[in-house]
Amino acid sequence: MSKLILPTDTVDLFLVNLQKLFVDGYGLPAPQKYSQLTDGLINQTYVVDGCWILQHVNDIFGAQVNEDIATLTPLLNQNGVTVPLLLKSMMGMPYVMGENYGLPKGPWRIMTRLEGKTFHFVTSIEQIRVLARTLAKFHKALHGCHYVFKHTRPGVHDFDRHAKALENAVESMSAHRLYGQVKALFEKIRHLTQFVRYQDVMACSDLRIIHGDPKISNFLFSDGRITGVLDLDTMARSRAAFDVGDAIRSWCNPHPEDVEPTYEKEYAREALGLYMEEAKCLSRDELHSLPNAAPFITLELAMRFAKDALCENYFGFDPKIGHGEHSLMRANAMYLLCTQMLEDSICL
Secondary structure, three states: OOOOOOOOOOOOOOHHHHHHHHHHHOOOOOOOOOEEOHHHHOEEEEOOOEEEEEEOOOOOOOOHHHHHHHHHHHHHHHHOOOOEEEEOOOOOOEEOOOHHHOOOOEEEEEEOOOOEEEOOOOOHHHHHHHHHHHHHHHHOOOOOOOOOOOOOOOOOHHHHHHHHHHEEEHHOOOOOOOOOHHHHHHHHHHHHHHHOHHHHHHHHOOOOOOOOOOHHHHHHHHHOOOEEEOOOOOOEEEEEHHHHHHHHHHHOOOOOOOOOOOHHHHHHHHHHHHHHHOOOOOOHHHHHHHHHOOOOOHHHHHHHHHHHHHHOOOOOOOOOOOOHHHHHHHHHHHHHHHHHHHHHHHHH
């Protein structure tokens, strides 16, 4: 077993404990350097010795999510979708508990590091095409897989539940400093709901394993091709429309989600058309649900942000702006993006 090699200057306690995790938890050589990545909002992610990805898994996920990922990633890789692989610990599990190594409590995992870089916005139709093909390939790779997830998050895209949660917040939090602004937005969201044909999405009962969060930053690019698909914690047996809707929401707005959006309808048409052409595994009902998926997901997210503007208890935020204020900015942006989607015939 490798020995711990401590820094010769100021002792970095995090590195010391990280070394314990690598050596005692995984039987790996003691790492000598690390850096934290700041792109993700949920998991804390580190690059270790330039070749490993170390993550502290957020407690919104149960530890068993790692077992789900460890089971499905080999199947994805075998079917041409490159994803990081989780290492097994000395105990044979795809994670260890940080409190056993002096680190913050909860699951920690080590993954292989893939080549490529992430982007936050699509800049060309060529990117849209490789993204759409990759999402279709992801769905095809897991088509017919009957794996039963150990970790589940029910109701993630329950449109009616999110609408009711926002309504309850508006009814019960009139003393909040942002109440007037959120109330006005709530009325506009409620009006827009009648034009979002979310029943057409929910009417599809065909379920498959989806990624769950196919935003642009969860794909690695190199020389115009996609070299990896990241952040698999959100995988679930659910509706393909949820992936397609969130993908179009992310891929077809070249602005941060907290500023006024611009809906690139040419990107959206290309993404939807090419995905439907490539995803040969989809049923007729699934195909029928897709054109209405983007406004469904976008307005749902507007509702979730608007609720958080009052409750201030979920989404990550910029402390320089303020929790409620930042969520309200995002809610307004998603509302406006949904109105732009509905103006385009792709959603009719």
